[in-house]
Amino acid sequence: MQATALISIVALIIVGSIAVAPRRASIEGFFGGLSVSGSAPGLWVLVLSQVTTWIFARSLMNAAILGYYYGIAGTLAYAAYYGSFLSGALIVARLRSKGAESLQDWLGTRFGTVGTGSYNVVVALRLLSEVFANLLVIGLIAAAVLGGTGTWAIVVLAVIGLAYSAWGGLSAALRTDVVQMLLFLAAFGAAFLALVFSPDFNLGAVLTAPGASGPYNGWILLAVAALQVFSYPAHDPVMMDRGFIADPATTQRSFLHAFWISTLCIIAFGFFGIQASLIGAEYEGQLIGTWAGMFPPWVFVLLMVSLVVSALSTLDSALASAARLVVEELHLAPRTLNGGRIVMVAFMVAGAALTLWGNKTLFDAVAVSGTASMFLTPVLVVGLLGGRTIALWSYVVAYGAAILGAFMYFARSWDSIAAVWGNKTLFDAVAVSGTASILPEGHKYEQLLVICICVLIVGFASVLAGARKG
Numbered sequence: 001m002q003a004t005a006l007i008s009i010v011a012l013i014i015v016g017s018i019a020v021a022p023r024r025a026s027i028e029g030f031f032g033g034l035s036v037s038g039s040a041p042g043l044w045v046l047v048l049s050q051v052t053t054w055i056f057a058r059s060l061m062n063a064a065i066l067g068y069y070y071g072i073a074g075t076l077a078y079a080a081y082y083g084s085f086l087s088g089a090l091i092v093a094r095l096r097s098k099g100a101e102s103l104q105d106w107l108g109t110r111f112g113t114v115g116t117g118s119y120n121v122v123v124a125l126r127l128l129s130e131v132f133a134n135l136l137v138i139g140l141i142a143a144a145v146l147g148g149t150g151t152w153a154i155v156v157l158a159v160i161g162l163a164y165s166a167w168g169g170l171s172a173a174l175r176t177d178v179v180q181m182l183l184f185l186a187a188f189g190a191a192f193l194a195l196v197f198s199p200d201f202n203l204g205a206v207l208t209a210p211g212a213s214g215p216y217n218g219w220i221l222l223a224v225a226a227l228q229v230f231s232y233p234a235h236d237p238v239m240m241d242r243g244f245i246a247d248p249a250t251t252q253r254s255f256l257h258a259f260w261i262s263t264l265c266i267i268a269f270g271f272f273g274i275q276a277s278l279i280g281a282e283y284e285g286q287l288i289g290t291w292a293g294m295f296p297p298w299v300f301v302l303l304m305v306s307l308v309v310s311a312l313s314t315l316d317s318a319l320a321s322a323a324r325l326v327v328e329e330l331h332l333a334p335r336t337l338n339g340g341r342i343v344m345v346a347f348m349v350a351g352a353a354l355t356l357w358g359n360k361t362l363f364d365a366v367a368v369s370g371t372a373s374m375f376l377t378p379v380l381v382v383g384l385l386g387g388r389t390i391a392l393w394s395y396v397v398a399y400g401a402a403i404l405g406a407f408m409y410f411a412r413s414w415d416s417i418a419a420v421w422g423n424k425t426l427f428d429a430v431a432v433s434g435t436a437s438i439l440p441e442g443h444k445y446e447q448l449l450v451i452c453i454c455v456l457i458v459g460f461a462s463v464l465a466g467a468r469k470g
Contacts, residue, residue, distance in 0.1 A: 002292075003145050005301045010308050013183055014160055017312065020179050021164045021172040030169030030340050031324050033245045040246045041174050043254055049174050049317070050258035052181035053238050054082070055265045056314035057307045058133035061140075063266045064273030064287050066218060071211030071277065073218025075270030080225035081232060081370075082266060085259035088233030089252055092243035094384050096251075103240055104329050110383060111395050118399050119376075120329055123237050126369045127325070130238075130318040131351025134311040139355065141304050144288040154355055157312070162348045165316035166341040169323060170241065173316040180313040184306055191302040192268050194295070195275060205278055212277040220445045227452045228370040234380060235373035237321040238314075272303065315348075322347040367448055368410045374455045375402035378463035386467075394466030398459035405455040409448055 028034045033041060041049070059078070066074030091103070100106040107115035135154045142153030164172060195201055211218065233239050243251055276283075276290050284290045292300050323340035326332050333339040375398040383390045 002297050002301055005297075006141075006145055006304050006308075009301070009305050013180070013305075013309055013312070016179055016183075017176040018164050020175050022168045022175060025168045025171070025337055027335065027337065029171035030320075030337055031328055031335070033170040033174050033241070035171065040250075042246075043250050043257075045174055045178055046242055046246055046250065046254035047257045047261070048181040049177035050085070050239065050242055050254060051262045051265070052177045052184060052310065052313040053173075053317040054085075054258070055184075055262050055269075055310055056130070056134055057137035057311035058130075058314075059266060060269045060307060060310055061137055061286060063270035064276075066221065067209075067211065067270035067273030068277045068283060068287060068290075069211050069213045070218030070221070071209035071215050071274060072207055072270075073215035073222065074211055075218075075267055075274060077218050077221035077225050078270065079263050079266045080222055081229060082259060082263040083225075083229045084233035084236070084239070085255045085262070087230045088236075088239050088243065089255035091234055091380060091384065092240070092255070093248065093252060096244070096248055098384075101244060102329070103234055106384065110390065111392055114392060115395060116329065118396075119235075120325060122235050122369070122372050123325055124322075125372065126235055127237060127318050127322045127347060128351055128354065129369050130314055131347060132354040134314050134318075135352055135355040137307055138311055140286055140288050141307060144285045144292060145304065151356060154352060157308075158315075158348055158352045161312055161315040162319065162344060165319040166344045169337075169340055170245075170317075170320040173320045176316060177313050180309050184309045184313075187302045187309065188265070188269070188306040191295075191299050191306065192271070194299045194302075195272060200279055201275060202278075206271055206274050209274045209278055211274070212283070217443050217445045220443070220449055224367075224445065224449050224452055227449075227456060228374060231373040231376040231380070232370050234376045235369065237325055238317045241321050241324060269306075319344040319347055368406045371409055371448070371451060371455065372402050372406035374405070374452065375399040375459055377456060378459040382460075382463050382467050388467040388469060390463055391466030391468075394462045397462035401455050401458035401462075405451040409444075409451055412444060412447060 022029065022035075026034070028038065035041075059081075063075050063078045066078050068074075070077070095103060095106055098106065100109075104116045104119060107119050135158060138157045139150030139154045142148070142150035146153070164176065168175075196203075242254070245251075246254070272291065273287055276287060276294060279294070281290045281294055284293075288304075291303055294300075295303070323343045326343040327335050327339055333343055375395075378398055379390060379395060382388050
């Protein structure tokens with residue numbers, strides 16, 4: 001019954017998404033999000049598109065999983081990343097006030113092809129991580145509800161998402177985002193009310209919950225989020241693309257509304273993970289199996305529908321941004337509809353391949369790309385906000401530190417990397433042969449915090465050393 005209901009509802013959502021996608025595609029609509037008449041999207045189209053592409057399936061699952069293990073501290077830590085809408089609004093406003101049409105535009109005037117090329121590498125990794133992680137959630141849902149590995153579900157949803165995304169590009173993503181967000185709010189709202197009014201729910205207990213593993217690592221992760229939240233939106237092309245398609249006033253208001261709506265949704269979804277830990281439910285299938293045993297079938301189906309909708313909404317937006325990146329920024333494909341569609345196919349195939357083969361830890365996609373983006377913090381603070389001219393060598397050093405930090409976190413379990421951690425306490429980093437620093441042994445979030453601190457220290461030191469008055 002659950003499987004039939006879920007498949008039927010998802011099928012109706014897909015049909016509805018295809019129905020609202022534009023019938024005719026134009027170059028400006030495909031890459032720039034303009035309507036057939038050439039007009040920019042309105043305020044609430046932007047708001048709903050921003051929200052639904054940021055509360056994607058991976059994010060919802062992360063908030064719940066962190067809530068399960070670390071209680072309210074874990075959920076708040078992930079919700080802190082949604083402060084990116086505020087820092088993103090500031091970055092976009094400053095870029096537009098200086099006449100830049102994108103962050104690549106500003107980096108290109110400051111650092112030439114080195115600046116745009118290095119940034120675009122990080123952006124491409126971010127887009128791949130979005131495709132990979134959301135398809136992974138689809139696979140987890142299919143495995144829990146229908147059995148098997150979920151591979152077929154990943155392939156089917158990837159093909160369907162690609163089909164309507166490739167038809168209209170960014171204009172299709174904006175229109176389907178509105179429908180998908182409204183459907184998400186209806187499905188998730190009903191599930192959330194069922195949770196809140198269930199006999200076992202106690203709001204006070206949820207807001208003070210320590211989690212299954214205690215709150216300590218949740219607070220550590222909150223510190224990581226605080227360090228990453230300024231640069232995080234700058235490396236997200238989905239958010240940045242939506243910062244330049246409407247007038248400045250509408251754009252700023254859309255960012256502010258998206259902030260409070262998405263933050264509330266993420267915290268609310270985190271409650272489902274916290275509640276599971278409070279009642280002592282066993283962790284199964286990254287909580288999907290846990291919820292199947294916790295809730296009545298109709299509530300479980302609504303939760304799964306919420307996740308599928310959020311995954312679809314992110315996939316089309318990620319593919320639209322990938323097309324714009326490769327065609328308009330990298331100039332690796334012609335600025336035609338077919339050129340953009342070929343890029344979309346390539347990114348979907350690569351993302352699906354990573355899903356079927358790659359790392360299965362959902363938060364790793366956030367942590368790795370978030371750490372890689374941290375070279376932008378000193379560059380934007382000193383260069384964009386401070387108005388200083390930064391030497392190219394300073395930019396390269398900051399970039400190298402961030403990429404190395406991201407790699408160290410990604411490869412932390414490799415024998416060659418694990419050997420480097422040594423047997424040190426959290427803040428007892430020592431020099432090896434006078435040339436390298438040993439990162440501490442400890443929980444992965446402690447290691448991530450140390451990495452982030454080191455990346456920012458190196459980044460700011462190099463940028464300030466190479467900065468002069470513009």
